[in-house]
Amino acid sequence: MKRPVAISDSANFYVSAERIFDPTLKSVPVIVLSNNDGCAIARSDEAKALGIKMGTPLHHIRDKIDAHGIRVFSSNYTLYGDISRRVVEVYEDFTPNVEIYSIDECFLDFVGFKDRTAHAMALRAAVLRRIGVPVRIGIAPTKTLAKCANDIAKKNPIFAGVLDMMDESLANWLLPRVPVGDIWGVGRKTTDKLRSLDVHTAADLRDMPIRRARTVGTVVLERIVLELQGEACLAFEDVEPQRKGMAVTRSAGTPMTDFDMLFQAITAHASRGAEKLRQHGLVAGTLTVFFHTNKHRPDRPQYAVSRTTRMTPMSSDTFDLIKAARRCAEAGWPKSDANTFFFTKAGIMLNDLVRFEDRPRTLFDQARPKSPALMKALDDVNDRFGKKTMVLASEGMKQTWRLRADHRSPRYTTRMEDLPVVR
DNA sequence: TCTGGGGTCCTAGGACCC
DNA sequence: TCTGGGGTCCTAGGACCC
Numbered sequence: 001m002k003r004p005v006a007i008s009d010s011a012n013f014y015v016s017a018e019r020i021f022d023p024t025l026k027s028v029p030v031i032v033l034s035n036n037d038g039c040a041i042a043r044s045d046e047a048k049a050l051g052i053k054m055g056t057p058l059h060h061i062r063d064k065i066d067a068h069g070i071r072v073f074s075s076n077y078t079l080y081g082d083i084s085r086r087v088v089e090v091y092e093d094f095t096p097n098v099e100i101y102s103i104d105e106c107f108l109d110f111v112g113f114k115d116r117t118a119h120a121m122a123l124r125a126a127v128l129r130r131i132g133v134p135v136r137i138g139i140a141p142t143k144t145l146a147k148c149a150n151d152i153a154k155k156n157p158i159f160a161g162v163l164d165m166m167d168e169s170l171a172n173w174l175l176p177r178v179p180v181g182d183i184w185g186v187g188r189k190t191t192d193k194l195r196s197l198d199v200h201t202a203a204d205l206r207d208m209p210i211r212r213a214r215t216v217g218t219v220v221l222e223r224i225v226l227e228l229q230g231e232a233c234l235a236f237e238d239v240e241p242q243r244k245g246m247a248v249t250r251s252a253g254t255p256m257t258d259f260d261m262l263f264q265a266i267t268a269h270a271s272r273g274a275e276k277l278r279q280h281g282l283v284a285g286t287l288t289v290f291f292h293t294n295k296h297r298p299d300r301p302q303y304a305v306s307r308t309t310r311m312t313p314m315s316s317d318t319f320d321l322i323k324a325a326r327r328c329a330e331a332g333w334p335k336s337d338a339n340t341f342f343f344t345k346a347g348i349m350l351n352d353l354v355r356f357e358d359r360p361r362t363l364f365d366q367a368r369p370k371s372p373a374l375m376k377a378l379d380d381v382n383d384r385f386g387k388k389t390m391v392l393a394s395e396g397m398k399q400t401w402r403l404r405a406d407h408r409s410p411r412y413t414t415r416m417e418d419l420p421v422v423r
Numbered sequence: 424t425c426t427g428g429g430g431t432c433c434t435a436g437g438a439c440c441c
Numbered sequence: 442t443c444t445g446g447g448g449t450c451c452t453a454g455g456a457c458c459c
Contacts (some may be wrong), residue, residue, distance in 0.1 A: 013459095034427035041427070041459090057426040075427095102430095102459050187457045218433055220456085247429055288453095296426055308452060347428085 002141035004110040004166050005236060006120060007150050008091065008127075011134045013104035014042035017083045018073055020132045029070040033058060036251065037074055086131050094123040097238045107146070109236060110139055120162040140165040143234045144227035147184040148175070148202060168230070175228070178202035185224050190217055202228060242353075243280075248273045249347025255294070256343040259333055262291060263326060269348045270318070270325040277316035277350060283359045285314045285352025287321060289328035294344040303341045305332040314352075314359045321348075 010016055014032040019025045029046035033039065039057045040047075050068055052061055058072075065072060084103045091098045097109035113119045120137040127135050138150025145165055152174060153163035165171050181191035183202055193216060199205055205213075206228035213225045223233040248269040256262045266289055277284055292304035307328035311320060325348055334341060 036427065038425080038427055055427080059425045105459080185457070189456060218456090220433070243430085244432095245430075249428060251427070253425095286451095294426090304454095306453065310451090344426095349429095 002166065002230065003232065004113075004116060004139055004141065004164075005143055005146050005232075006095075006108040006110045006116075006137050006139040007101070007143070007146045008106055008108060008120075008123070008135045008137045009150060009154075010087065010104040011136060011154070012042055012044050013084075013133070014073075014075060014080055015044045015047075016133045017080050018076075019044075020083065025071055029068055030073070031070060032073045032075050035075065038251070041075070083131065083133065087127055087133060087135070090127045090130055091123070094119065094126070097236065099237050100240070107143060107236060108137075109238075116166065117162055117164045120164070121160070124161055134161070136161045138163050138165065140171070141230045142227040142232045143236075144184050144224055145171065145230065148178060148182075148228075151182055152178065171230075172203075175203040175206060176201050180205050183224060183228070185220060190221065193217075242355075245349055245351040245353060246273065246276055246280075247347055247349040248276070249290075249345065251345050252343065256291075256346065257339070257341075259329070259338070262333070262343055262346060263329055265346045266291075266325045266329050266348065267322050269346065270321040273348050273350050274316050274318040274321045277353070281356050282353045283314040283316045283356050284311055284321075284350035285354070286310050286350070287324045287328065288349040288351065289325050289332060289346075290349070291329075291332070291343050291346035293341050300342065301337070301340045303334055303343075305334075307332040314354065316356065321350075 015025075015030045018030065018032065025044075027046065028044075029050055029052075030044040031040040031047050031052060032042040034041045037058060039055050040052055040061070041055065043052050043054070047070055050064055050070070052064065052070075061070075064070065080103055087104075088098060088100060088106060091106055091108055095108045095110065099107040101107055108123075110116055110119070116139050120139060124135055124137060127133055136150055136153045138146045138148065138153055139162075140146040140149050149163040149165040152165075153159040153161055165174065178201055180186055180194050180200055180202060181188070183205065186194070186205070194200075194205065197216065199208060205225060208216075208225055210222055210225055213221045226233050250265070250269065252265060256265060270287075273284075273287075286308055288306055288308040290304070290306035293300060293302050295302070295304075309324050309328050311324055315321065
């Protein structure tokens with residue numbers, strides 16, 4: 001039983017969003033820049049026609065901008081987020097189930113519509129009329145095929161922005177014409193590997209033996225093959241998942257050449273990270289620091305490192321994060337030849353996030369018992385009260401641990417020296 | 424001079440547990 | 442005390458996506 005799923009994405013979304021409020025941007029080349037105005041991350045069709053590629057550094061296209069009067073914008077994520085939300089509202093009028101995949105893409109449940117193409121066309125027209133953003137829609141039995149249909153609709157104006165690929169014979173005709181590297185989830189590395197194995201098109205990959213896909217790639221590639229065959233492996237997720245991590249990263253204007261410079265950057269990132277955590281009402285269980293040299297300069301000595309530490313207790317406190325970040329930075333700092341490296345990028349990542357109100361209340365929940373003395377204490381308690389023994393930290397986590405089976409049971413206290421070492 | 428930032432998922436290998 | 446099997450968890454790194 002094939003369930004039709006659609007994916008709708010906005011054309012050149014950031015540019016389209018800017019165009020809503022400035023009619024003079026219509027039909028002229030427009031680009032939107034990345035956070036630090038470093039490179040172009042959205043281009044209008046006219047800008048693409050001028051050969052401006054995704055991610056091109058701004059300083060590489062100065063001449064083109066001047067010569068063709070390209071309109072250049074810094075990105076405005078508040079605006080884009082707002083437009084995105086409004087587009088989703090229109091989607092919700094056309095399907096009972098919407099899965100927001102990114103700021104400009106949604107999967108739409110298309111089960112039960114008689115004329116899917118007509119329905120998609122109507123949706124497309126409604127988004128254009130109510131919001132002013134053009135969208136393209138691909139429909140297929142799996143998400144991967146839907147992405148593929150969407151991509152084909154995007155590249156071939158003949159489809160007028162909608163392609164329904166539920167019909168297997170249509171898919172069989174189209175897939176040999178899709179380069180393998182265009183498939184969702186097949187990146188540059190995998191493309192190279194597949195090409196060397198004479199797998200060049202979506203149809204080639206679809207026909208690859210499943211075991212072979214597993215050895216060439218990972219379970220991810222295996223899933224892609226199945227999805228291309230029409231077997232849905234990626235479920236429709238209509239509940240918003242709890243986010244798993246967050247990051248604060250920046251490129252450094254001037255290279256960081258000593259530990260103090262690096263630590264200064266890391267400190268700023270850590271305090272911003274703490275802010276973001278509190279904004280979202282979260283605490284983090286682990287903190288990772290990473291930094292590396294300029295990867296665009298392979299002629300220079302390269303060094304890249306990441307170090308992770310556990311936050312005990314889980315925290316969104318600025319000082320806690322900075323302390324943890326410092327530990328990581330020190331651990332990752334090159335042991336020799338540090339002066340030969342020019343670090344140009346650094347960041348922190350926060351993982352194992354939980355809502356503040358759900359955070360574990362006892363130290364023991366987080367600090368796994370590693371010391372033999374504590375293990376023995378725990379074993380003793382387990383022997384007496386069973387495995388369900390509750391383990392509580394004492395007031396303030398300062399001096400003792402208390403282990404008890406329930407609220408009325410006696411308390412067992414271990415000395416501070418016996419506390420587990422937490423890395 | 425100047426090359427984004429924020430995410431997810433997967434794997435290998437080691438440590439550790441029972 | 443030793444051994445092996447069956448697990449989990451953790452870290453570092455890679456690949457990919459928008």
